[in-house]
Amino acid sequence: MKNKTLAAWLAFVGGPLGLHRFYLHGLTDMLGWLLPIPTALGLYGIQRVQQFGQDDQYSWFLIPLLGFTIAGCALRGILYGLQTPERWNARYNPTAPEQAAAGQTRWLTIGAIVVSLLMGTTVLMASIAFSFQRYFEYQIEEARKISQ
Known part of the structure; x- marks a missing residue:
């Protein structure tokens, strides 16, 4: 039986690693194996900012990948x-009755919804603001170079 509350919390807490996909679809789920890639790239972008500073253009692209994956x-x-x-039960617990306990919404489910x-x-x-800020700062710098 696949529990809806556990799946919601796994999507929030371990979603960027694909844990919710593995819980619901098994270890053969391709999307579950692909989710850590943008997560790792975003973490690499954060590392590049710490190493090279905020002017690193690669990090401007990499960091929002992490944010969009988390969102x-x-x-x-x-x-x-x-x-x-x-x-829920028809999709993830097809042999269970329609009102099985695994698909019921409880307070912990509502907590997962609110926190998510x-x-x-x-x-x-924050990811959108970071992307646009860096893009416009880059445009201003390039305009200054052209005007001088």
């Missing part, structure tokens, strides 16, 4: 938590 996994956790028990919503939107907005 996408938080969204997936929200979607898991909001599924009806009938739909708060952290997911925060990370998403």
Whole structure:
């Protein structure tokens, strides 16, 4: 039996590593194996900023990958938590009755939805702001070079 609450929390906590995908679809899930790639690239971008400073253009591209992956996994956790028990059990527990306990929404499920919503939107907005700020700063620097 696949538990909806556990899947929602795994999507939030371990989503960038693909843990929720492995829990629901097994170790043969290709997307679960691909999720750590943008996560690792984003962490590498953070390392590049620490090493080379904020002017490193590669980190401008790499860091938002981590943010978008975290935000996408938080969204997936929200979607898991909001599924009806009938739909959850039909998809992930096909041999169980429609109202099986594994698909029920409990307080811990609601907690996963709330935390995913708060952290997911925060990370998403921070990633978008970082990307746009760096892009416009780069445009201003290039305009100054041209004007001189």
